[in-house]
Amino acid sequence: AILTLADQCWHEFPLSAASFQSSLNGAYQITSIANSEVFQNEGLGRIKNTLGNTKYGRWTHQPICTEILEGVGDKLCVYTNSSFSHGRGISIFTTPTIAEEVAGLPAFQDPAALPKANVNIDSRVWEAKSIPGKGIGVVAKRTLKFKDRVTAYTPALLAYLDDGLELLEREKYLRIAVEQLPEATRDSYLHLAYIYGYPDIRVQDIVKGNTFQLQLAGQNHLAIFPETSRFNHDCSPNAQYYLDPELLTHFVHTTRPVAPGEEINLVYTSPLEDTATRQQKLQDGFHFTCSCSRCTAxxxxxxxxxxxxxxxxxxxxxxxxxxxxxxxxxxxxxxxxxxxxxxxxxxxxxxxxxxxxxxxxxxxxxxxxxxxxxxxxxxxxxxxxxxxxxxxxxxxxxxxxxxxxxx
Ligand SMILES: C[S@@+](CC[C@H](N)C(=O)[O-])C[C@H]1O[C@@H](n2cnc3c(N)ncnc32)[C@H](O)[C@@H]1O
Missing domain, CATH: 1.25.40 (Serine Threonine Protein Phosphatase 5, Tetratricopeptide repeat)
Structure with missing residues (x-):
């Protein structure tokens, strides 16, 4: 298969902060960049693709590319297909070769593939609701049995990990990627929770708290699935997920019965590690202290x-x-x-x-x-x-x- 899942990575880092942290070491650096003159002058929000929906091969927007990047051995470009999955849209920041491979997947090539698997369709079994102390979470609307499907969604954004770009350079491209998405998808991305709260690096701030990892053509990519990002963490989760590399879809199923009104949780870190390690990883990656039953017992x-x-x-x-x-x-x-x-x-x-x-x-x-x-x-x-x-x-x-x- 041209597309494989990162070997075991989701076990350890289901929602990984790796990409965001690879180019910066903590909040201090962000503060200094966000306040810097370079940043003010660049005005990232103003960089827009003005070419609209012209046909660019398999993409609806003209790809916008970096120079050749040493660590990547190629350029990285923003590829958007705003008609993907009946107008949900998708943006991918990756190399031309990987983009070509991704565009050849059944998710892109076979118009029936996603509808047949009920992907990107509201399953009506869950709702996003405010949960005290946890922001928004996912709550069951009706009784769920073992192995019931909760969600199945494609990503709004996929981006090459370890690109070696400077924080602000990366923000520029990821911002184009998000801006080119259809309005509803763009809004659902931009309304996701973020960690630091600096508006000028908002796209990566959202990446920091909401990323899943998958491999495209053997390369690690971050993936943001806006609906799926609303699942909060629990060390005894009542749901599990996997990624389908051909449908580019994130599937969530229950692992035990769930009552109406009960929160549905995923686990963000290995539940088999000791409590101090789990707490440390949740604190470092997601900036919260876990108070689930296994963290307090x-x-x-x-x-x-x-x-x-x-x-x-x-x-x-x-x-x-x-x-x-x-x-x-x-x-x-x-x-x-x-x-x-x-x-x-x-x-x-x-x-x-x-x-x-x-x-x-x-x-x-x-x-x-x-x-x-x-x-x-x-x-x-x-x-x-x-x-x-x-x-x-x-x-x-x-x-x-x-x-x-x-x-
Ligand atoms: C992927 S988001 C989950 C959805 C998020 N609550 C929201 O409002 O969109 C991850 C963030 O949710 C919060 N969170 C997730 N699980 C939590 C928990 N068990 N306790 C407290 N906060 C949690 C943390 O702020 C974390 O950075």
Missing amino acids: HSTDPTLDQMQGMQDSLNDWSATSTGSPKLAEKLLQLYRKEGLEGFLDIPYGFAALAYNAVGNSKEAEKYANLAREAILMKDGPWTPNLQLWNELLKDSKKHWSYRRRLE
């Missing part, structure tokens, strides 16, 4: 240690290993108790191996199927991890783990 870190110890035992294939189906079932219970239903591929996978290792292929296959289902919801069909369980399911008795703990 004293039992969270000891439970995580216990889970890690159990996983180590289940991963130990020596003759003295204490790994067993019973231990795997206990691990599964702990994941559930911690509200980690979106991450059950790990204990399901351990259970599949542990059962197969004692020759119980029926249970092994049951858990391998559950692990597959969990991975699909978490990583989408493109993940290499799926292969792990497909192999076991192909012929569990020929799998390396079969009767491994009996012999």
